[in-house]
Amino acid sequence: MTDHGIWGQVFNFSDYGALLALVHNSLIAGAVLGVVGGLISTFVMMRDMPFAVHSISELSFAGASGALLIGANVVVGSLTGSILAALVIGLLGSRARDRNSIIGVLMPFGLGLGVLFLALYKGRSANQFGLLTGQIVAVDTPQLSWLLGTSAVVLVGLLVIWRPLAFASTDPELAAARGVPVAALSSVFMVLLGLTVAMSVQIVGALLVLSVVCTPAAAAMRITASPRLVTLLSVGFAVSSVVGGILLALGSSIPISPYVTTISFLIYVGCRIAGARR
Numbered sequence: 001m002t003d004h005g006i007w008g009q010v011f012n013f014s015d016y017g018a019l020l021a022l023v024h025n026s027l028i029a030g031a032v033l034g035v036v037g038g039l040i041s042t043f044v045m046m047r048d049m050p051f052a053v054h055s056i057s058e059l060s061f062a063g064a065s066g067a068l069l070i071g072a073n074v075v076v077g078s079l080t081g082s083i084l085a086a087l088v089i090g091l092l093g094s095r096a097r098d099r100n101s102i103i104g105v106l107m108p109f110g111l112g113l114g115v116l117f118l119a120l121y122k123g124r125s126a127n128q129f130g131l132l133t134g135q136i137v138a139v140d141t142p143q144l145s146w147l148l149g150t151s152a153v154v155l156v157g158l159l160v161i162w163r164p165l166a167f168a169s170t171d172p173e174l175a176a177a178r179g180v181p182v183a184a185l186s187s188v189f190m191v192l193l194g195l196t197v198a199m200s201v202q203i204v205g206a207l208l209v210l211s212v213v214c215t216p217a218a219a220a221m222r223i224t225a226s227p228r229l230v231t232l233l234s235v236g237f238a239v240s241s242v243v244g245g246i247l248l249a250l251g252s253s254i255p256i257s258p259y260v261t262t263i264s265f266l267i268y269v270g271c272r273i274a275g276a277r278r
Helices: 005-012 016-046 050-070 074-090 096-120 126-134 141-170 172-177 182-206 213-218 227-249 258-278
Strands: none
Touching: 005 258, 016 050, 016 141, 016 182, 016 213, 016 227, 050 096, 050 182, 074 096, 074 141, 074 182, 096 126, 141 172, 141 213, 172 182, 182 227, 213 227, 213 258, 227 258
16 A cells, blocks of 8 residues: 555545534543543542553443443443442552552453453444444444533542542542541542543543543643642643544544544653753
């Protein structure tokens, strides 16, 4: 295949205006996911939990593929898998060492279970591939409703626990000594994280959720130490990555996830260079 043909698949903006109407729901979902992912990304990095995110995404993938196999609602299946994984990690992994062990067990189990369900599924191959790498037009109106409802739950939950969670994430021992319910906050946060991961799987697929839930805050922390500014930048980076990825993927035959991850990675590299110069 010629270079022109390859680039024609990666970037092709013919009939772009007509195609834009097809991803109206995806753009709304992507913007909302960027806000939620950017907010929760701050705590993911503060609590050193990127691998927990990946583990939850594998169980979310298993739940979604299981729902696809039996003809159930894929969003509900994804949410179920995410919440179960989050609860297991939150309840059994109170210490970092225990948490890492549990994550090491859950990740291959969830991925293997999801692969099994997809192998048994006899429907469209695009549905199988989309669970792993995302689909640009995968968000229909019922799914958008689920995503918006889930986002509202996560946002309200974060607002309620924001201050004590920030304290517990920064210095859990001192927070516990001051009477902050550290264990309960950890469990609530894990559920909110599970809901966010399930949302992300619907847009970018199970394999690349880290680009939405981890990379934004990691990039922001390279250029500022202000908690408030880190949060604002993280949200901005996440929204730019997801919405920008959708807009670029619209003009190609490539799944959405490479565009989202590339934008997210470039933002991180730019922030790292800027931070080094400062």
